Amino acid sequence: MKRNAHIVDIIFILSLFCIFTASALLVVLMGADVYQGITKDMDHNYSSRSSISYVTEKIRQHDSEGQIFVGDLENEPALILTQNYNNDTYETWIYRDGNHLKEIMVAAGTQVNPGDGQELMEVTDFQLEATDQSIRIAAADGEGKWSESMVYVQCGPVKMREG
Known part of the structure; x- marks a missing residue:
């Protein structure tokens, strides 16, 4: 037992x-x-929100009259920011090429080719929409998840420009 x-x-x-x-x-x-x-979730936040934060900061840095334009580069939206340096005018172009957000700084009037820019980060889609006093920025990450932001500009109406 x-x-x-x-x-x-x-x-x-x-x-x-x-x-x-x-x-x-x-x-x-x-x-x-x-x-x-x-x-x-962290990867999504980094890729889409970082791109929007970057573009927002660039807009705020150039928030002066006649320095912010929205245009297109080979049928893709592009943000064109102008600045003067040593009596020369330069343009910074921010646009999407393939699956990357790119940036290039050139002398004003220089022809910009999409492949020439420096890759900033991966985005599968990038949209810009200008209204009188604001720019709507939207970006999609590698999984197609969207993030967007509206940036108010103090310099006056945002002008459209052909690339």
Whole structure:
């Protein structure tokens, strides 16, 4: 009788150990799934929001009359920012080429080719829309998730310009 009780105790302890091990494994698997979801969200936030933040900051840096234009470069929207340096006028073009947001700074009047710009970050789509006193910026990340922002400009109406 004592031996049967001893076997029951061992089986009970092994059962508890198996339940504990299975529970621990389940918690680890759920944690890994949560971590993967957080990582995806962080990647989305970085790629789409960073591009919008970058363009917004560039607009604010050039918020003076006659320095902000919205145009197009080979049927893609482009932000054109002008600035004077040492009595010369330069243009900074920000646009999408393929799956990348690009930027190039050239002397005013220079022909801009989309492939010439410096890659900033990955975006699958990029939109600019100018109204009287604001510019709407929208960008899609690699998974097609959109982020957008509206930037108010103090310098007056944003002008449209052909690329």
